[in-house]
Amino acid sequence: MHIGSQLYAPNGFKSLEQGLVYHFLNNDSQRCRVLLVTFGAVHDQEESSAISPDEKSARVAFLRRDHFEEAIIAEQLLPCTTSAELPPWLGTTTIALLRARRSIAPELSDRHESRIDATLAHLWPAIERLGSILASEKPDYELNKIARASKPRQNLTRFRLAFYSYIAFGMNRWALHYSIQKIGKWDRGATEKKFGRPSIAYGERHGYSACSAEIRKKIIEGYRRFSGQGVHLREVFSQTMNTIFGCVTMTNAQKLKVFAQPNGEPIPTERQFHYVISKEFPLEDRQVIKFGYTRARNRLLASQGRFMEAVGYLMEKAESDAFMVPEQPLGFYEHSLLPNLWVVRSIDMGSGLITGIGFSVGSEISAAYRMAKACQLLDKVWFCSLFGVTIEADEWPSVGGSMHDIVDRGPGATIGAHARSTGWHPIIKELAPSHAGQSKASIETSHPKAVKHEGAPQHSVTSMTIPQLAAREIRRVIMDNQSKNIGTRLNNVAVIARVLPTPIHLWNYLSQMGRSLAVTKQRDEVIREYFTQVEVKVCDGVVYFMEQRFDSPALQDSGFLRIASTRDRHTAYILDVCVRHIFVAL
Template sequence: MSIAAGTPIVAPKGFKNLAAGVTYYFLRSSPKTERVTLVDFVVRPPKEVVYAKAKIPKRTVAQLPLPVLTRLLRSDWEDAIWAGKVLTGDRKSMPPWLEGLEGVDLVALDAARKDVVKSHQDRVDGKVFSIHALVNDAENVLDNDEPEKLINRHARNQMPPQNETRLRLNFFVYIAFGRNRNALHYPTHQIGHWDRLSAEHANDAKRGAPGVKGAEHGYNATAEMVEKIKSSYARRAEVGATDEKIYEDALTHDFGCKTRWFKRGHEETLDWYHPLGEPFPQKGAYFYYVNKFFRPHLVQATRLGRNRARSKIKPFLGTFTESAWNLLQRVEADAYFVVDLPRGYIEGSDLPPLAVVVCRDTASGKKVGIGFSQGGETGSAYRMAKFCMAIGLEAFALLLGLRIKDSSKGLSPHEITDRGPGATSTALSRDPAFRPVIREGTQSHSGQAKAIVETSNPKTPSDDEAPSFRRSGLTVIELACRELGKLLEFNEATNVASRVDPELEHKVPRLSPNGIWEALDSVGRNDAVLVAFEEAVRAYLDLVPAVLTRGGLMVAGRKYYSKADAFQEALGSVAEKQETEVKVYVLSCCLRHVWFEWNHHLIQLDVRYPIAVSRLVKDMSLAEALEYHQHMAARIAAHDNHRRAAHAHIEEDFKAQTGMSLNSGTRTRGRPKRGGAAARQEAKEAKETAAGRQAA
């Protein structure tokens, strides 16, 4: 059980001042006030408002949820946790009213909006700016005896003054949902979800773009009309049937329409009408509902036939301890080089050493993140370690092909690094929202400034012998997996008894970093900032070029594929023999998976080979994959020369032995002549001889 800011809390039978049936969100367990602060968001019903100067004088407006704080004594809270009187749920990065936007790249989605006076992102920036001072002092705000009054006073002191209820909501939502700026977004996914087919809206103003016969010409679709459209198309769609023919037959036989001549000025044309004046659909509306209720690739397969749709349209289906009392309150990061040199993939030569970046939690002493780079310490390796923290060790290990059990997850608002690559901008998240609130850089050559992580790095003993080196015999990814295994060993085997809080000693199952973590996490002493998996990918992983074809996605000479409908749609957007340059997110130490963005959603793709290959091949690093791709390109070029020479050599040898040309014969106009009886007998004997039989 993990409890941190944003964890949903319920008390099935109620507890103290917690009501049954209400979902609360954990905010803070304060060591200063000895109180636990929770918040619930009360949903209020819509209300009718009247705007004096508005075109529509009366409107029904959805009200924002009302944040209500609830507090408990810390001792009561921890007793309730241990006794199971309160239960926890999974943390989310979005509030309940924005669940439909979970995992969506809202920045890219808003950028696609055209002709807007003020973008949603600018409005969200305004919300974040208005609560910025409160967020930076969040601990003191939540520890205040009357935090609501403090926040209201802050709202009134803004220029211009802000709505007090709205600003309180923004502050508590921002804190409760991982300090994620997207949690302050607007519920744009609920726009346009009113029932267009209800009788209530049937006689509204004509919807859709104006036609050539006027903006109000035609009928709005009704539920009855849509049912007729579905049934008529299902009956008439067949191989060879055109959209024109299907629509014409549907109007005539299903909707009862007729045609007649219309004379307008000097023009005389035929047009559709209904003898009884009943509504019927225009062609655009007809096929809008066809494509809405029937999957597009099935529509194409029906019209063109299964074989042609498969070959021409449908995508291929194959081929850091005193200063910290909560988990992740402060994290130290540092890099070390593995003594053993990795083995080259192609020639087995010794490659540059593997650099390993480790992030270690100050309170528990647990190593919570790991990243890799080859040949030197890089900002990319620090980003990889933060990505590991964001998604958790368990999920990160799975990406390397390992199955482990580990509950650590989330980012720290306070990072400590040295003045190396970890302090540069390349080590930061692409998204400013996920950058640490406090970044502490140590003095140069001052290892004690981040002693927590330095003392846990592997040590290389020195000697006075001749120069030597260690050869591991492992590839880069195998060496990376080995270092991850050593990290897991450290977390479970290291003695950190000095970190045990006497109040929680009876809750610490083991005197290891994992044991400390489990005890602190079980009572909510956790400052982790939650990041959704998709946001972590976009913020921390490397973005590399790739090529999208109808057969899959190519990265560093390797093909990636997924059966997900979204990826099949992406493949279907590529024409035959077309190659589209795209960008994909990769975990550079292991290219088992890549992440491709399509329509603002991420799709995880798996490596795919046309033949069965070992795990070693699938788990290549990015550098290894590029090296192998270049190696094979050189071999293919060499084979082209070999192929041309082989043609000439074999033809010359054949002619020397038989006196005949390997490509003999001349082209003659007309049909072959069989001649008379003698010629037919000769042809029969030649046929029997070629078959290895003697003619009778």
Template sequence: MTTIVTAPEGFKSLKKGVIYYLLQTTVRKERVLLVAFHEHPMKRSAERQRNATLHVLSRHDFEQGLNVDARGHGPALVLTIKDGAMPPWLQDIEGRDLDAEPAMLKANGKSQRSPRDEVVDRLVRIRPAIDAMDVIFTADHPDIELNKFARKSLPTQTHETRFRLWFYLYLVFDRRMWVLLPPRFRCGRWDRLSPLYEHSLLGRPSEEYGCKYKHRTTPDMIKKIVDGFRKHAKSAGTLGAVIPVILRREFGCKRRKLPNGDSETYHPDGLPFPSPDKFYYYLYKIIGRDEVKRVLLGDVRMRNEYQPNMGKIMDGLYYVGERAHMDAAQVLERPKSYLSDTHLPPLKKVELVDAVVGKTLGVGFSLGGEDADAYKMALFCAVIPKPEFGRLMGIKIDEDDWPSVGLPSSLVADRGPGGSMAVRRELDKWVVVSEGTPSYQPKSNATVESKHARSHRKLGAPEYRLSNLTVIELMQREIFQTVRKNRSDDVSRRAPDRAVVEDKVSSPNDLYRYMVKRGRSSLLDVSFADAVRSFLKPVELHAQDGMLWFRGHRYLVPESHYRTLGAAIVRYTEKTALKGYVIPLVPLFAWVEFGGELIELAATGHEYDDALPATDIEAEQIAKARSKMATRQKRSVVAERVGEQEDFKLQTGKEWFSGQTRRGRPKDRTPEKRDEVKRLKQTA
């Protein structure tokens, strides 16, 4: 422990504003020894001179100064006990474990000695005085006794002032050897712009142009460097590109050719301008290295690559469905068209991922670009049982493979279609809190961004992948991939310790069951009818031939509604439209509003084609093709009738429609007619 003594208003020989350190209390001499450490700047030099002065008080005066005086005033001396204190010039490294720092063992300078070697050398020099400190403290003049030891010190004689300083430092600060460390870590921190050095040329002399070839950096030059960087850095992009811009536009410099073919920068009026190294030095010193990087690289890249870890996104969340993240990504392969061998625009996949368990709660799809319908499809997938979702998508999904059902209590999406009013309006019905992430900052939505498929860039010409799967088949494949990730992704790091040890939790599905089993779920229940009305795409279905049609797809009325919806459709015309809902891109099922009831309809194909691989977009193209062919066929029928009449006249010489029309009924029972018919039959 180090005892610090101060005299707020001065006391005896102790001055106000000076910090003293308690060194020794000698009983034989009835006195108290105090030490003050001083650091003075040297004239015309950045070096600082350090020394220690010894102060003596009688023990009676010292104890009197610690007590309250007769007038009731406070004590004249104030004692402060501090653990691990360091000398004033070493306070910047106070609390650091210098024994564990490699820099303390690294040799530097011409002496090839490490800082630890210097400390040990100083300790060796004062060791004889430490062993004889009782004799020194009982002497009438301890400083004189220390000077004698300084002159006898080994391996060489030591300066008396330095010897006394090291001796007092070692004893005052708990005999810790690192208090003897020279403060060389403060080298270079002196003010280069001080008027004390205004006539000095700083830095290493130029070997090529001479020791006096340079201009001294002035505050005005530094201001131009900093202001020029803030003005031109973003447009230049790099530090190497912005320096020439500042030299030309802020300092007025130009370029000229030298006789040897090299180029150099100069000022037409001979005014001073900084060298490139001075740009780096003052920008890093005044603006800061991190701020320079931020201006040049941008906030997003700076945060992604250089910002320290601020914690996990799931910190502060304890329930499944307490918060989920939505985002869309492009499927790596382009789907094949159902109509031809061409390929369609890329398929976008929307994933809704829970922030706590890392499980995908729902998926949605769109073609070409992401839209609000794809995000609403992902919400629809999340709120219905997954075997039912698989049936609607034409595949089979087991309950155990995807057990989650419900709407999250809070949603986070980017500022794209996922955060549009079309999506927020439906979420407001269940008071679901929706948040938006900053633009172009995927790190803010890392929970779902980490779920996206990764593509590896290859050197050479650009290339892309074409799939042999149609849009619906590619959607089905992506759903199977989501099921696999929910079964196999590693969530052991985000799972509680008890879940890993006792329940062997390793996958998102395992962690979901663990949380739900303990009642830690915030998922909201939504009925199937409400899910259809809120999250599926509203459309109009038209009646024709006793069936309902949408974009070329035919939907049959189930038997249970033959007498209601089926009978009504028969009476409807093609212009009659019924309000309905469909899953985007998927034509397998539709739901129609009739009589306040939501009725599910199944799409049907031709008798010889039971598969429905076309999306609603492709079905619309098929319907247009049917209409075009029907129009062409009408024109063809007229032409064929004209042709048959011409052929008939050419071969028979008579018109197609010849003869006359009479009133009444024909008389087929006359004897003449019966005889002619009999003869014709016999001939046949």
């Protein structure tokens, strides 16, 4: 037990009352007594004027030493399970809150700090004589002598209160802070006086109070009726004054347009209107109403953390999205502008590695998403060879798809973006909200970015063919996987293991550790489930598709041409933009 220990008597004991908290001050061996103090509301016995029961006060309690020790042993006097940090008149205020207030407005807190310093300066003679004061027969009288001798003379009750508060709460200067928990919380609706700084232009008593329940109700009703997307608060105020408050527009002596109430009823000013709205509706709600949820989320709402924090394995979640290649290819003969190439990318949220790519011409279609899923499942060396791109296995090592697919509400969300067999579909299909790029930020931020030029509209033209553009985008994916900085994705274990902050190195590290949920399939099954199904015809010992002739030694050795010669149409599978390969179903 130490000075300031907080005790209570559950059933009362001798001079101690139940329901009060007592602070231990001194165990005097000379007088064989224990000195305690409790804080609350009492009437002063020495000064002529009585203190109101609502005022702050400190009352000293005496207990014989043997009685005190008896109460401790018999558990008639128990320590408080939760000790208060500050005196009871500070309510639920904590030291942390007082420190925070000082850091928010340091220019204002200096004034309060100086008040505490002044109080401590007057208390210092008493603190220096702490032992003799607590050992005296009447500690309050000794404190009163010091208060009278102070220059200037101190109020006796407040001096004793400050002394006991400072000692009982561990000589903490915050115990001398003024009460703040009720500041600004009194009811202002009971008076018709207008609050705030008096008007210099119109006079001290000009205007009405906006604190009455009736005016606040009308202001809130007006905001709910007239606020909306793109509506400025000034327009809401104008419509509220005309419709709800029944005002008319008039010209005052300064030739300014003002609102006037024909019946002389009280009306708010524009600033009062804004104040009531700010108190009733949080800033986030008002921004969502005016600008829409997407803009408010992008600019105002606090971050909810990184998306990759929700995953711990490779291919636990995969995001897919499409972008348009800005360059337009030229026709081979007439040199007319051909449709743009669209590219679909799929990214692993755990490592940031781009695991799949698909293509379409002219627009974003579901077949491009289906091709990206096929790319995820296939060996990348074989897949890239279909487009004439030669790579090594370690340049794009990912093989396997994800069972949690995240796309936006476009072609990627349709049934055509998935495998033909429902058993191959992802277990979880997550759709991001429309026009909300942050909902799948991993893939959105991985798209190639171009500098926006100012001036007249312009477009880029390239001499590359569409298949050549597709090959270039494949090489871009490989380059991004090897060069993108993903240092924020590395945890301490990966840093200690000296994993380079690139997607491909993090993928290799997690794959080596067995932290992967990727699902793999056989190549023939992937072709049948994800490639685009078409009809071809067999003629002259070869296969024709859209008047283009396809042949290979594997086709000749398969025996398919001898069996298929009696039928006109046969099933085959192709990849969009891949013009040199076709796969015939045997």
